[in-house]
Amino acid sequence: MIQAFSIFLLNWLTNPVHEFRHERDYVAPEELPFLRRMWWTLCVINSPRGVGWSYEVANTPPRPSQPRWSFVREKLSSAFRWFLFLDLAQSYQRSNLLFSRGNMVLLSQGHSLPTASILARLCSLVGMIAMQYSLLAAIFVAFGFSLPRDWPDIYGRWSDTYTVRRFWGRTYHQMLRRLTAGIGKAFCCALGLRPGTWASSYTQLYAGFAISGLIHCGGDLMVDPSLFGASFPFYILQAVAITFEDAIIGIVRRSGVKVPRLLAHLIGYTWAISWLCICAPWSVNWSLKSGIVFTDRIPLSLIDRVIPGLGKVVARCVYVFTTSLDAKA
DSSP: OHHHHHHHIIIIIOOHHHHOOBTTOOSOGGGSOHHHHHHHHHHHHTOTTOTTBTTOOTTOOOOOOSOHHHHHHHHHHHHHHHHHHHHHHHHHHHTSGGGTOTTOOGGGGTTTHHHHHHHHHHHHHHHHHHHHHHHHHHHHHHTTSSOGGGOOOSSOOGGGOSSHHHIIIIISOOTTHHHHHHHHHHHHHHHTOOTTSHHHHHHHHHHHHHHHHHHHHHHHHHHOGGGTTTTHHHHHHHHHHHHHHHHHHHHHHHHTOOOOHHHHHHHHHHHHHHHHHHHTHHHHHHHHHTTOOOSOSSSOOHHHHHSTTHHHHHHHHHHHHHHHHHHHO
């Protein structure tokens, strides 16, 4: 599905040869030899964030400036840390019945335990993306295919996640932003909406998350054609949540109430995390029922070899803690 939207954007909404330029382009792409043009085209297709390109997406993390081999060592170290992070999340999932049986949903384990399960599922996804990215960065820079400055961090600062908007727009990876923003702006242009207006902003917001939802529906289709569309509600609900929080923030600002920054951020973190846990069932339940559990993203578990049974101990502790919370509630 992502390929279809990329073709639509690059062939119908833009003219890459005339509109796109890389910071190291010294001649126009149409003047390059055939093989160089092929490489240039591959770089455009495989640069979704547009790092170093004229179409670089907003809120890309700062670009690295360290020497080549220092960068390679750092990325290999980062990949190993993300591996341990992913390994721990998967060890917990393998010890949780929710991820080993195909007839359970999140709330079948009470009201508190699903939060831990959601975090484990999210952490495994976050860890896998970051580990793969770090390894690719190390390999491409080590072999001289690219420079360290071409590989900014895959994620922004997690401390920025004090609103749902900032989570999706700054912290989480921006790999789909070229598509969502590009098509969203084209949609606004087709409707005659002026850039910078309220109507344009929220049309882009809903169009962007609709595009993201449709892209992820391609994954639904790969699992089972009957599941097509199962992922869509989760993504379109993010636009609804952002609209809600924008309204609340606007009301507070217009009221003249001065909220201390620390308190505002604390409330924001609580809201953002709570919302992601509330809406997670729309993304997780259907995949659990379909047997898409992803407890073996990495075939080798270092944690299970070094500390056998750690996952079971963690799962047991989490179960006891959350059960006590449910009992008190």
